[in-house]
Amino acid sequence: MRAxxxxxxxxALPLVFFALFFAYPVAAIVGRGLTDGGHWQFGRLTAVLGxxxxxxxxxxxxxxxxxxxxxxxxxxxxxxYVFARFDFPGKQLLxxxxxxPFVLPTVVVGSAFLxxxxxxxLLDDLWGARLDTTVWAILxxxxxxxxxxxxxxxxxxxSQLDPRQEEAARVLGAGRFAAWRRVTLPALGPxxxxxxxxxxxxxxxxxxxxxxxxxxxxxxxxxxxxxxxADFLDLPTAAVLTVIQFVAVLGLLALHAWTVRRRETTLRxxxxxxxxxxxRGGGQxxxxxxxxxxxxxxxxxxxxxxxxxxxxxxDGYGTVFYTTLGSAASADSTFAVAPLDALWNSLAYGAAxxxxxxxxxxxxxxxxxxRGGRLMRGLDALLMLPLGVSAVTVGFGFLxxxxxxxxxxxxSWWLVPLAQALVGVPFVVRTMLPVLRAVDGxxxxxxxxxxxxxxxxxxxxxxxMVRRALLIAAGFAFAVSLGEFGATVFIARPxxxxxxxxxxxxxxxxxxxxxxxxxxxxxxxxVVCAGALLALERLRTDHSGEF
Amino acid sequence: xxxxxxxxxxxxxxxxxxDGVTVRFGGHGAPAALDAVDLGIAAHEIVCVLGPSGSGKSxxxxxxxxxxxxxxxxxxxxxxxxxxxxxxxxxxxxxxQDHQLFPQRDVAGNVAFGLRxxxxxxxxxxxxVAELLxxxxxxxxxxxxxxSLSGGEQQRVALARALAPSPRLLMLDEPLGQLDxxxxxxxxxxxxxxxxxxxxxxxxxxxxQGEAFALADRVVVMQNGGIAQTGTPLEVWQRxxxxxxxxxxxxDNVVEATVRxxxxxxxxxxxxxxxxxxxxxxxxxVRPAGVRLxxxxxxxxxxxxxxxxxxxxxxxxxxxxxxxxxxAACMLGDAPEPGQRVGVRFVPEDVVVLGAAREGAPGDxxxxxxxxxxxxTGEQSE
Numbered sequence: 001m002r003a004x005x006x007x008x009x010x011x012a013l014p015l016v017f018f019a020l021f022f023a024y025p026v027a028a029i030v031g032r033g034l035t036d037g038g039h040w041q042f043g044r045l046t047a048v049l050g051x052x053x054x055x056x057x058x059x060x061x062x063x064x065x066x067x068x069x070x071x072x073x074x075x076x077x078x079x080x081y082v083f084a085r086f087d088f089p090g091k092q093l094l095x096x097x098x099x100x101p102f103v104l105p106t107v108v109v110g111s112a113f114l115x116x117x118x119x120x121x122l123l124d125d126l127w128g129a130r131l132d133t134t135v136w137a138i139l140x141x142x143x144x145x146x147x148x149x150x151x152x153x154x155x156x157x158x159s160q161l162d163p164r165q166e167e168a169a170r171v172l173g174a175g176r177f178a179a180w181r182r183v184t185l186p187a188l189g190p191x192x193x194x195x196x197x198x199x200x201x202x203x204x205x206x207x208x209x210x211x212x213x214x215x216x217x218x219x220x221x222x223x224x225x226x227x228x229x230a231d232f233l234d235l236p237t238a239a240v241l242t243v244i245q246f247v248a249v250l251g252l253l254a255l256h257a258w259t260v261r262r263r264e265t266t267l268r269x270x271x272x273x274x275x276x277x278x279x280r281g282g283g284q285x286x287x288x289x290x291x292x293x294x295x296x297x298x299x300x301x302x303x304x305x306x307x308x309x310x311x312x313x314x315d316g317y318g319t320v321f322y323t324t325l326g327s328a329a330s331a332d333s334t335f336a337v338a339p340l341d342a343l344w345n346s347l348a349y350g351a352a353x354x355x356x357x358x359x360x361x362x363x364x365x366x367x368x369x370x371r372g373g374r375l376m377r378g379l380d381a382l383l384m385l386p387l388g389v390s391a392v393t394v395g396f397g398f399l400x401x402x403x404x405x406x407x408x409x410x411x412s413w414w415l416v417p418l419a420q421a422l423v424g425v426p427f428v429v430r431t432m433l434p435v436l437r438a439v440d441g442x443x444x445x446x447x448x449x450x451x452x453x454x455x456x457x458x459x460x461x462x463x464x465m466v467r468r469a470l471l472i473a474a475g476f477a478f479a480v481s482l483g484e485f486g487a488t489v490f491i492a493r494p495x496x497x498x499x500x501x502x503x504x505x506x507x508x509x510x511x512x513x514x515x516x517x518x519x520x521x522x523x524x525x526x527v528v529c530a531g532a533l534l535a536l537e538r539l540r541t542d543h544s545g546e547f
Numbered sequence: 548x549x550x551x552x553x554x555x556x557x558x559x560x561x562x563x564x565x566d567g568v569t570v571r572f573g574g575h576g577a578p579a580a581l582d583a584v585d586l587g588i589a590a591h592e593i594v595c596v597l598g599p600s601g602s603g604k605s606x607x608x609x610x611x612x613x614x615x616x617x618x619x620x621x622x623x624x625x626x627x628x629x630x631x632x633x634x635x636x637x638x639x640x641x642x643x644q645d646h647q648l649f650p651q652r653d654v655a656g657n658v659a660f661g662l663r664x665x666x667x668x669x670x671x672x673x674x675x676v677a678e679l680l681x682x683x684x685x686x687x688x689x690x691x692x693x694x695s696l697s698g699g700e701q702q703r704v705a706l707a708r709a710l711a712p713s714p715r716l717l718m719l720d721e722p723l724g725q726l727d728x729x730x731x732x733x734x735x736x737x738x739x740x741x742x743x744x745x746x747x748x749x750x751x752x753x754x755x756q757g758e759a760f761a762l763a764d765r766v767v768v769m770q771n772g773g774i775a776q777t778g779t780p781l782e783v784w785q786r787x788x789x790x791x792x793x794x795x796x797x798x799d800n801v802v803e804a805t806v807r808x809x810x811x812x813x814x815x816x817x818x819x820x821x822x823x824x825x826x827x828x829x830x831x832x833v834r835p836a837g838v839r840l841x842x843x844x845x846x847x848x849x850x851x852x853x854x855x856x857x858x859x860x861x862x863x864x865x866x867x868x869x870x871x872x873x874x875a876a877c878m879l880g881d882a883p884e885p886g887q888r889v890g891v892r893f894v895p896e897d898v899v900v901l902g903a904a905r906e907g908a909p910g911d912x913x914x915x916x917x918x919x920x921x922x923x924t925g926e927q928s929e
Contacts, residue, residue, distance in 0.1 A: 445614050446647040448634040451664035451712060456635075460660070464651045 006454075010367035011379065014360045014425075021418055022386060025397020026246065032400060033239025048240040054224070058244075061220040064135065065204040068142035072199050073192070075143055075294060076150035082291040083151055084158035086284070087276040094295065100530045101299055102148040103476075105483030106208025107500040108529075111507060111522040112302035113141045113213055115309040122305050137213040142206065144298055146199040153195040154188060161187055163275050197256045205249065205390040207486040208500065212507060221245045222392050222486065229396055229490070242393050249390065303526065310519035321516035339517055342502035343524060346482055349498060353420035353481035354474055360421065361428025361473065366458070368429070369436040383429050386422045391486025394419055398491050416498070419487040424477035431473040435466050475536040479529050499525045560626075561587035562748050563611065563716055568620035570606055570772075580606045582772035583620065588716070588750055593742055595763030596752040599795065603772040604752035605644075608718045611750065612641050625715065635664070640714030644721040646705040648693040654680070654704050655689035661712035679707040682741065699730050706738075710747070717742075719751035723758060735761045756796055760784065768792050790901050793832045800838070800874050804831035806900060814870030816847055819895040830901040835862065837897020838875035840883070846890035849873065851883050865891065 034041055048054055083095060101109065117123050117130060117137050124130050161184060169179040207222040214223065221241055228238035279285050311317045361383075368380055386394065398419055402409040409415045439462060447457045485500040492501050499521055506518035563586075570581040580603045588594050596604045609615035611622055613634035622629045629637060640661075648657050658679055659672040667675075680686055683703040688696075696704060702723070709717055722738070723731040739762050742749050753759050759766050760780040767777045768788075776788035787793035790801050804811040804818065805828045811818045813831060820831075839846075840863075849865040852872065861882040865873040873891065883889055 440647065442643055442645075442647045443649065445612075445634070446641070446643055447649075447660070447664075448614070449612050449637075449639065449641040450661035450708070451635045451638075452660075453633075453635050456664060461649065 007367045007370075010363050014364040014367075014383070015379075017360050017425075018382065021398070021422055022394070025394065025401045028401040029239045029242045029246075029393065029397050033236055033243050044236065044240055045243075048237055049244075054237075054241070057219050057221060057224045060218060061204060061222075064138060064142075064210075064218075064220065065200050065206075067135075068139050068146070068203040068206075069196050069199045071139055072143045072146045072150055073196060075298070076147045077154065077192075078287060079147065079291045079294065080151045080155035080158055082288055083155040085163075085276055086279050086288055088279065088288060094292070096534055098151055098295060098299065099148045100303075100533055101144050102146075103479040103483065103529050103533045104145075105485060105500045105525055105529065106145075106206070107212065107485050107503045108306070108483070108522040108526050109141050109144060109302070110209050110212030111503060111518055112306040112526075113137055113144070113209075114507070115305045115519060116302045118213075122301075133215060133217070135218060138206075138210055138218060140298065141209045141213060142199075142203045144302060145209070146202060147295075147299060149198050149202070150195045153198065154191045157191040158184075158188060159275055161275070194256060197252060201249065201252045201256070204252070205245070205392075207390070207392055208504070212504065222390050225390075225392050225396065226486075226489070229399070235400070238396060242390075242396060245390055246393060253384070306519055306526070307523050310516065310523040312516070321513070321520035324513065324517065339502050339506065339521055342497045342499045342521065345496050346499040346525075349416045349420060349488075350478050350481040352414070352417035353424055353484075354477045356417060356421035357424030357428050357477040357481075358470070358474055361425040361477075362432060362470070364425070365429050365432035365436055366462075368433060369439075370441075380429075384426050386426055391423065391484065391488075392490070394422055395487035395490030398487070411493075413496075415491050416488055416496075417481070419491060420481035420484045421477070423484055423487070424480050427476040427480060428473040431476065432466060432469050435469040436462065439465050472536050475532050479532045482525065482529055482532075560589075561623075562590045562592075562625060563588040563750065564623045565607075565611070566621045566623070568607075568610055568617045568622060570603075570610060570615060571618050579603075579772045581610065581617070584772070584774060586767065586774065586777075588748060590748050591746045593739070593747075593749040593762060593764045594751070594767060595759040595765070596750070596767045596769055597754070597756060597759040597795075598752075598769035599754055602769040604754075604769050605720055606772075607769075608641060608720055608750065608752055611637075611716070611718060612639055613637050638712075638715050640709035640712065640717040642705050642709045642717070642719045642722055644724055646701045648701060648704060648708070650693060652693070653689070654685070654691045654693060654696070657693060657704055658689075658707045658711050660708060665712055675711055676707075679711055682710075683707045684737075698726050699734070702726060702734070710745070716748050716750060719749065721753055722751060723755075724753070731755075731758065732761075738762060768795065770795075786899055787832065788902050790830045790832075793899070793901060798832055798834060798874075800833040800835065801901070802831055802871060804829055804900075806831075809895075811898075811900070815867055815873070815891075815893075816869070818893045818898055820898050820900060821895050824900045832899040832901055833873075833893055834897040834899070835874045835876040837894040838865075838873055839892045839894055840875065840877055840881075841890040841892050843888045843890045846892040849889055849891050851885050851887050851889060854882055854885055865889070867891065 034044060049058075079098070083091070083098075114137075115122070117140070165187075166179045166183050169183045170176070174182060204220075205222050206220055207226070210218060210220045210223050211226070214220075219227070221244070225238050225241045225245070228234045228241065279288050310321055311319065364379075364383055398409075398415060402415065409418070443461050444457050447461050448454075452460055482498075483500060484498075485504070488498050489501050489504065492498055497505065503518050503521050503525070506514045506521065565584050565586045567583045567585060568581055569579055569583050571577045571579050582603075584603075584607065586594075586607075596607060598604045606615060610617050611624075611629075613629065613632065617630075624637065624639070649660065652660070655673075655676050658676045662672045662675060676689060677686075680688055683706055685700060685703050685707070688700070688704075693701065693704065706722075709719075723734055726734065735758055741747075749762075751759075751762060753762075760783075763780060765777060766780050766783045768775045768783065768791075770789075770791050776783055776792050778786075778788075783792065784796065787796055787798065793801055802813050802815065804813040806820060806824050806826050808826070809820060809822060811820050811824075811829075811831055818831065818833065847867050849867045852864040852866050855862045855864075857876075860876045861879055863875045863877060863882065865875055867873055875891070
């Protein structure tokens with residue numbers, strides 16, 4: 001009885017946080033979209049869905065998500081194999097390089113691809129080719145983003161599959177390919193499905209990339225919601241679209257949870273270090289070099305071009321775009337503050353969001369440490385929701401709910417960190433929970449028998465063990481907060497932009513200087529995020545969470 | 548409280564006493580892990596709870612430590628009911644089965660943990676740690692990482708850690724369970740000597756009768772959450788109270804019998820019993836040492852089925868002409884060969900009239916799976 005009371009006490013803050021900043025805004029959106037004067041208006045759903053423009057957006061959203069997912073699997077599955085089975089010099093470095101894009105802000109990725117394939121981009125200079133008016137720019141950017149998702153999810157499992165299973169099949173008379181198809185592929189199936197769903201989910205709700213690379217031609221649901229709200233001020237339509245997206249995302253998340261459960265069934269797993277070997281024969285070397293080439297062209301080149309463009313001033317290479325970041329006057333007059341201020345805003349918001357996410361996520365993880373009944377599993381799943389629910393939904397929800405007393409946060413500095421923390425909490429919980437659950441309960445009992453009060457037990461036994469996980473969680477929450485765009489763009493005050501918001505604004509204006517400054521700001525943002533990630537990679541051990 | 552514990556509580560003041568402690572996992576109606584257990588332990592006494600796994604002995608320790616709440620009954624320590632006292636204020640020590648040393652602290656950090664929790668000064672901590680490490684035979688190990696210790700060394704550190712805060716009651720859960728046989732036999736002697744010197748009150752649980760008999764002043768045999776017998780090691784060994792206890796101790800010569808005066812009628816014929824046994828039907832144990840071999844024409848005629856060398860003696864399995872198989876122990880020199888015909892005579896001192904099995908514990912009459920069964924292995928042992 002007392003244990004349950006303690007649990008509920010720990011959960012009180014996370015529950016209030018989620019009720020106020022997630023459930024309430026989402027409910028308000030549903031209310032705004034589907035009711036009128038207290039009556040349900042389901043007719044609106046059919047009215048919005050009957051609009052050919054909206055249908056086009058919906059169709060494109062599904063199509064590009066499916067195409068991006070297929071393309072990502074095609075490009076990344078060989079990579080997953082290479083990372084799982086081959087041992088080669090520089091593997092650690094290459095693995096880190098592959099992971100960097102995943103934590104990069106969408107805005108940075110958008111500008112990097114603009115610098116590569118857009119007007120005046122590298123391809124334009126070399127061959128006069130431009131892709132930014134085609135859907136290819138969006139698809140390639142999505143592959144860039146999600147390459148790591150596939151390599152980590154599928155490759156992680158693949159590296160632990162016992163190769164002797166395949167050998168057993170070979171001895172029983174199966175050919176090389178037949179052995180792979182009948183033994184390895186079925187074992188990998190659920191992991192591939194989970195990765196594919198993850199990629200589909202991320203690209204289905206893609207916002208920053210499409211906003212920057214899609215131009216006026218291509219628009220996803222997420223971008224359309226933003227447009228309906230910010231440009232046309234058509235809140236009911238935006239709300240209906242949000243509801244549609246919310247339902248779709250819930251379906252995808254449920255499907256994902258199901259595949260994750262299936263992934264854990266009765267596989268023989270071995271230590272990954274034992275399964276990797278040097279490539280043998282021409283075919284394997286070709287595969288390795290092919291993978292390296294793909295990584296260089298698709299993952300490294302856009303970032304290099306971004307950095308190069310940020311130094312390519314009107315009068316040759318120089319730091320002019322960086323030095324002008326500090327003054328508001330040098331930008332055109334619509335930019336109310338110096339772009340460099342956005343860096344300090346971002347860091348301050350990011351720090352505050354990280355602190356909130358750590359407190360909320362940490363309390364939730366502590367309460368969920370002991371596996372419980374259906375209620376606890378439900379709460380566990382509830383905490384995951386913001387990860388999949390689109391950022392624009394959150395930002396839009398904040399906009400229409402937190403604007404009147406008693407919760408009038410419109411002018412509060414805390415509005416942005418609260419929204420960013422909402423996205424950070426799932427990362428904190430997912431990182432901490434496996435580590436906390438791995439602590440042997442009898443260690444806590446041993447400490448209690450020796451005279452440690454429950455609080456001392458937590459401090460003396462749990463904390464030393466989760467310290468590393470806590471740092472990793474903090475790093476992730478910080479990186480995610482720094483890059484957060486979809487929600488922040490709704491609620492950041494014009495005179496207090498974050499880095500991604502400032503980049504998007506600069507890109508939205510004409511002029512060489514604005515473009516160059518956008519590249520310079522994106523480079524800064526990339527350096528901060530990549531730095532955070534690389535620091536985490538050094539801390540990471542095999543047991544620290546799922547991300 | 549039963550009449551016997553009532554009587555004992557009045558004649559001496561127990562350090563720990565349990566009154567009708569009951570624990571059920573899984574709500575009402577579920578079988579009890581502890582079923583109305585009454586137990587008292589005097590200061591400086593070493594009590595060993597002996598029982599097969601699942602008999603509730605670990606739960607007993609957890610209830611006393613406050614790690615498991617009792618569904619009913621009272622736990623009283625030095626006259627104070629512990630119901631509302633949380634684990635960390637009970638002032639008892641518990642040594643876990645697999646030690647549960649804190650992996651991120653070194654040996655000294657582990658041993659000093661309890662002292663730190665009590666707010667002891669740094670100097671006092673250091674002094675106590677050094678003393679205890681000397682005492683358990685690990686001088687100078689203070690700065691070693693616990694991961695680098697062998698099983699026996701970990702066991703010693705765990706003991707030092709449990710002793711450091713001077714608990715009024717020290718509890719040991721299978722203290723030597725994970726160590727190999729030679730080390731166990733040495734450590735159990737060391738432990739008893741140590742507890743005697745320090746005057747520690749000890750409540751230990753184990754499934755190993757050798758460990759229990761070597762360590763304890765008093766042995767408590769548990770069966771299905773209840774107490775089947777308590778007594779000194781000698782009493783329990785010589786006079787097992789029930790068939791369950793007898794079979795748990797490895798005695799398999801148990802048969803139906805009817806006592807009349809100084810003799811009992813059994814499937815093996817008439818067996819002499821000591822004076823004082825109640826007349827009527829009962830279960831009867833003949834300890835193997837009480838089965839004496841005679842020439843075939845002098846006693847119950849038997850055929851030797853198998854012969855197993857046991858170090859100090861030879862265990863024989865005999866098939867009498869009537870009744871179930873009989874186990875006998877004889878000296879190394881005069882053991883007959885399998886197939887040989889012998890006669891058997893029973894010694895009254897080694898015949899024990901057993902009490903009825905504990906109420907509510909059906910199915911305990913069967914052979915104990917943990918005890919060696921000669922019938923199954925006898926053929927290969929020759």
